[in-house]
Amino acid sequence: MIPWMAWRLHRRGLIGFGVGGFLISFLYGAAFTQAAGSTAESQAAFGRAVLLVAKQFAFIIPVPVHPETLGGYEQYKWLSGAIILMMIWAGLAGVGIGRGDEDRGLTDQWIAAGVSRTRLLLARSAAFGLVLLVACFASVLGIVAVAPIVHQDPNFWGEMGKALSMATGIFAGFAIALLIAQLPAERQTATALGVGALVLLLIVNGIADTIDSASWIGVVSPFHWMERTTSAAPGGTFDLGATLGLAVAGAALLGAVIPIFQRRDIGSGLFTWGRRAGAAVRVASRNLMLRMPFTEGIWEQRVGLSVWVVSTLLLGSLMVSVTKSMGDALFSDPKLAALFQGAAPGPRYAALLGIVWFGIALLLLAGYAVVQVSRWSAQDQEGRVEMLLSAPISRTRVVIERALEFAVASLLIVIGGYIGVASKVPSSGLNLDAGHVFTASALLWPFALAFGGLGVAVASRWPRIAVPFLAAFAVIEYILGDLAPLFKLPDWMANLSIFHLYGNPVVGDLSWTPAISMALVFVAGFGAALVLMKQRDVSSA
Amino acid sequence: MTAAIRTQGLTKDFGGGRGLFDLDLEVAEGEVFGYLGPNGAGKSTTIRLLMGLIHASQGSASVFGLDAIGQSVEVKRLVGFVPGELPQFGGLRGRDIVGHFGALRGGVDQKRVKEITERFDLDLGLKFRQYSSGNKRKLGIVLAFMHRPKLLILDEPSSGLDPLNQQEFFKLVQEAQAAGATVFLSSHVLSEVEHVCQRVGIIRRGELVKVARLEDLHEMHVRRVEVEFAGDAQPHLFDHLPGIENVKSNHHRITFTMRGSFEPIVDALAGHHVVNVTSHEPSLEEVFLTYYEDDPKEAAS
Numbered sequence: 001m002i003p004w005m006a007w008r009l010h011r012r013g014l015i016g017f018g019v020g021g022f023l024i025s026f027l028y029g030a031a032f033t034q035a036a037g038s039t040a041e042s043q044a045a046f047g048r049a050v051l052l053v054a055k056q057f058a059f060i061i062p063v064p065v066h067p068e069t070l071g072g073y074e075q076y077k078w079l080s081g082a083i084i085l086m087m088i089w090a091g092l093a094g095v096g097i098g099r100g101d102e103d104r105g106l107t108d109q110w111i112a113a114g115v116s117r118t119r120l121l122l123a124r125s126a127a128f129g130l131v132l133l134v135a136c137f138a139s140v141l142g143i144v145a146v147a148p149i150v151h152q153d154p155n156f157w158g159e160m161g162k163a164l165s166m167a168t169g170i171f172a173g174f175a176i177a178l179l180i181a182q183l184p185a186e187r188q189t190a191t192a193l194g195v196g197a198l199v200l201l202l203i204v205n206g207i208a209d210t211i212d213s214a215s216w217i218g219v220v221s222p223f224h225w226m227e228r229t230t231s232a233a234p235g236g237t238f239d240l241g242a243t244l245g246l247a248v249a250g251a252a253l254l255g256a257v258i259p260i261f262q263r264r265d266i267g268s269g270l271f272t273w274g275r276r277a278g279a280a281v282r283v284a285s286r287n288l289m290l291r292m293p294f295t296e297g298i299w300e301q302r303v304g305l306s307v308w309v310v311s312t313l314l315l316g317s318l319m320v321s322v323t324k325s326m327g328d329a330l331f332s333d334p335k336l337a338a339l340f341q342g343a344a345p346g347p348r349y350a351a352l353l354g355i356v357w358f359g360i361a362l363l364l365l366a367g368y369a370v371v372q373v374s375r376w377s378a379q380d381q382e383g384r385v386e387m388l389l390s391a392p393i394s395r396t397r398v399v400i401e402r403a404l405e406f407a408v409a410s411l412l413i414v415i416g417g418y419i420g421v422a423s424k425v426p427s428s429g430l431n432l433d434a435g436h437v438f439t440a441s442a443l444l445w446p447f448a449l450a451f452g453g454l455g456v457a458v459a460s461r462w463p464r465i466a467v468p469f470l471a472a473f474a475v476i477e478y479i480l481g482d483l484a485p486l487f488k489l490p491d492w493m494a495n496l497s498i499f500h501l502y503g504n505p506v507v508g509d510l511s512w513t514p515a516i517s518m519a520l521v522f523v524a525g526f527g528a529a530l531v532l533m534k535q536r537d538v539s540s541a
Numbered sequence: 542m543t544a545a546i547r548t549q550g551l552t553k554d555f556g557g558g559r560g561l562f563d564l565d566l567e568v569a570e571g572e573v574f575g576y577l578g579p580n581g582a583g584k585s586t587t588i589r590l591l592m593g594l595i596h597a598s599q600g601s602a603s604v605f606g607l608d609a610i611g612q613s614v615e616v617k618r619l620v621g622f623v624p625g626e627l628p629q630f631g632g633l634r635g636r637d638i639v640g641h642f643g644a645l646r647g648g649v650d651q652k653r654v655k656e657i658t659e660r661f662d663l664d665l666g667l668k669f670r671q672y673s674s675g676n677k678r679k680l681g682i683v684l685a686f687m688h689r690p691k692l693l694i695l696d697e698p699s700s701g702l703d704p705l706n707q708q709e710f711f712k713l714v715q716e717a718q719a720a721g722a723t724v725f726l727s728s729h730v731l732s733e734v735e736h737v738c739q740r741v742g743i744i745r746r747g748e749l750v751k752v753a754r755l756e757d758l759h760e761m762h763v764r765r766v767e768v769e770f771a772g773d774a775q776p777h778l779f780d781h782l783p784g785i786e787n788v789k790s791n792h793h794r795i796t797f798t799m800r801g802s803f804e805p806i807v808d809a810l811a812g813h814h815v816v817n818v819t820s821h822e823p824s825l826e827e828v829f830l831t832y833y834e835d836d837p838k839e840a841a842s
Contacts, residue, residue: 186632186670188631188632278666280658280662280663280664280665280666281634281635281636281664281665281666282654282655282658282659282663282664282665283636283651283654283655283658283665284636284639284640284643284649284651284654284665285634285636285637285639285640285641286640287637287640290637290640290641290644291640291641291644292644296641300632300633379628382628382629383624383626383627383628383629384628384629384630386594386624386628387624387627387628387642387684388645389592389593389594389613389617390592390594390617390620390622390624391617391642391645391646392614392615392617392618392645392646393614393617393645394613394614535596537589537594537595537596538589538594538595539589539594539595
């Protein structure tokens with residue numbers, strides 16, 4: 001039962017994080033000597049540079065250990081990010097198992113078939129745990145596989161230890177989300193609280209890592225205990241106590257879920273608030289947002305969209321405020337300054353802001369595109385498109401409304417980011433050109449549109465695979481953009497990455513080519529969506 | 542007069558013998574037409590073709606003379622639709638959903654919405670996910686009827702409604718017809734269409750096997766016959782007799798359905814010690830089932 005559940009219910013995650021994890025660690029490993037050079041001296045200099053820059057990001061990603069080695073570099077460059085991505089996956093899986101199965105009627109069916117609640121919960125959790133374990137091991141096996149090619153230590157047992165630590169820590173995160181999912185009345189609230197709690201624990205760990213007087217609060221975060229194992233780097237440590245502690249915590253949290261799951265009603269949380277009292281409503285809403293074209297979609301996602309806009313605004317502001325200190329530290333060493341200028345030419349602080357903020361903004365917008373496509377995909381599969389087309393509106397209008405909805409929503413996020421950055425620049429001491437900051441911010445919009453265009457095309461014809469497709473596409477594009485300079489790929493090939501195409505417009509003269517190219521991707525995607533939507537059969541079944 | 546619905550050779554082939562094949566059907570304006578068939582017979586496929594949601598492999602479908610695919614938007618201005626399964630509207634409230642779909646149709650007739658929601662006791666203030674399956678079905682009925690469409694296409698509309706609400710729904714359909722609307726109502730339950738339909742079409746395995754007025758179904762020459770023997774029943778006597786189906790024997794008694802003349806039966810029974818022979822008109826339900834019973838599995842469903 002458990003292997004069946006693991007494959008049937010988590011196969012996309014398994015393929016994405018397992019196969020994808022292996023390939024990404026392999027690719028980053030293959031690029032190691034391109035980035036660090038092949039001599040011990042150049043690798044040591046590279047390690048020092050990475051260490052210096054990494055200290056500025058310690059809030060999100062832990063300071064690397066032996067980044068001059070393949071394992072240390074991968075632990076910093078890939079595995080730290082992979083842990084965050086997998087933790088979000090675990091959070092969604094925890095809520096999905098806790099409440100999503102109930103919404104889909106699966107829990108009813110299993111219980112009706114005579115499976116006890118305890119057995120069901122344990123079997124579903126074990127299935128996810130199995131998939132997680134495979135994905136974690138696959139993510140480090142790419143390092144082991146690529147090591148002989150780049151003449152580095154495969155560090156097999158160290159990598160295995162790191163994978164084990166990751167699996168236990170992320171499983172503990174899964175159990176936290178599963179526990180939280182039992183409490184609120186509605187699944188959407190459970191999702192927000194479950195995933196939100198894991199993000200909070202990431203922030204708590206970041207505070208503990210960067211503020212000495214608050215280091216004690218890190219003990220509540222699984223990220224803290226995972227960080228204690230650094231064995232992916234040769235010479236790093238495997239913290240057996242921390243790993244065992246995470247395993248015990250995961251099991252204990254799972255044990256705490258069982259009585260709650262047994263007590264509450266299927267389809268409801270442990271805490272249910274009283275239903276609305278008062279007279280029944282017998283008339284339709286007069287909300288203008290529901291009446292105008294495309295604004296219904298904006299209205300429906302108003303809370304989530306507000307979170308995106310405000311988060312982007314705050315993050316933009318935060319990143320501008322740390323760029324000066326980061327640059328001061330980096331540029332005080334002439335060798336590192338030269339190394340940086342070689343990689344990112346132009347005014348130094350502006351170039352650094354381009355990497356520190358606009359690089360992150362690109363990832364945020366690609367992430368938003370995936371979220372939006374997942375919304376369309378769900379609407380299609382749940383029969384919303386079928387119902388929409390039962391009203392006198394054309395398929396063309398459905399596609400146009402999606403495109404407009406995405407364009408407006410992504411523009412709001414871009415504006416939020418710009419306000420955050422522009423409001424902080426004058427007091428940051430960065431001496432940036434306001435026009436360049438505006439241009440770089442404005443170009444984020446066609447970047448988002450390019451992703452949205454592809455998303456709307458795929459979602460119009462193949463809604464079931466639209467999310468994994470766009471997510472995989474975003475990862476491939478990012479890695480291509482990241483590795484293209486290291487492998488010295490020709491421009492035409494590097495520009496296949498929209499991330500690379502965007503470039504670093506906060507420095508240098510404005511070029512219309514990237515903006516036009518990205519807009520063309522949007523137009524092409526949108527045009528394809530119009531054709532594909534017309535041809536397909538719409539069916540929720 | 543233009544037919545409300547007309548299909549010619551309409552085919553949707555999903556492969557493996559599944560789909561809809563060569564459907565020729567005409568529903569007159571102002572008629573309430575019942576579209577009957579077991580699960581998976583092709584009812585929803587027909588409806589999706591009429592609604593322009595899926596493309597025909599062959600043939601054509603038109604609604605009030607408008608092509609169901611090419612003039613899909615114009616068609617749907619005239620149609621009210623209850624899908625077999627209402628979509629998930631998640632956190633939207635009932636009033637938001639009605640407001641949104643009303644706006645897509647050019648405006649909401651609040652008076653009409655109020656009238657229908659009161660009749661079905663539906664609270665539009667609740668979030669969609671808080672609705673029971675019956676209330677979701679009622680919301681679907683509000684969305685279909687609120688703009689007084691010329692044609693109502695209803696896919697198993699009363700499933701999930703309690704008997705009182707079912708009665709209310711049948712009244713609504715009758716009122717719509719009285720106001721000049723045409724109704725195309727699909728169901729796998731005869732009793733659902735019996736209340737309101739003038740004609741029914743029976744579909745099985747993607748093929749239309751019968752179109753008849755309800756009273757014609759009653760009048761079909763299908764009889765259920767029971768023969769009681771003095772000794773053991775002898776079912777072999779009826780082997781290969783024309784028009785004899787569903788032969789069942791039990792000790793001294795044999796039952797079967799028959800179409801056509803009694804003469805072959807009388808000939809077969811000659812010389813045997815028969816105690817009693819009874820013949821009666823089948824109920825409408827039994828007539829209906831004879832079209833399903835070609836496949837015992839479908840009859841059971």
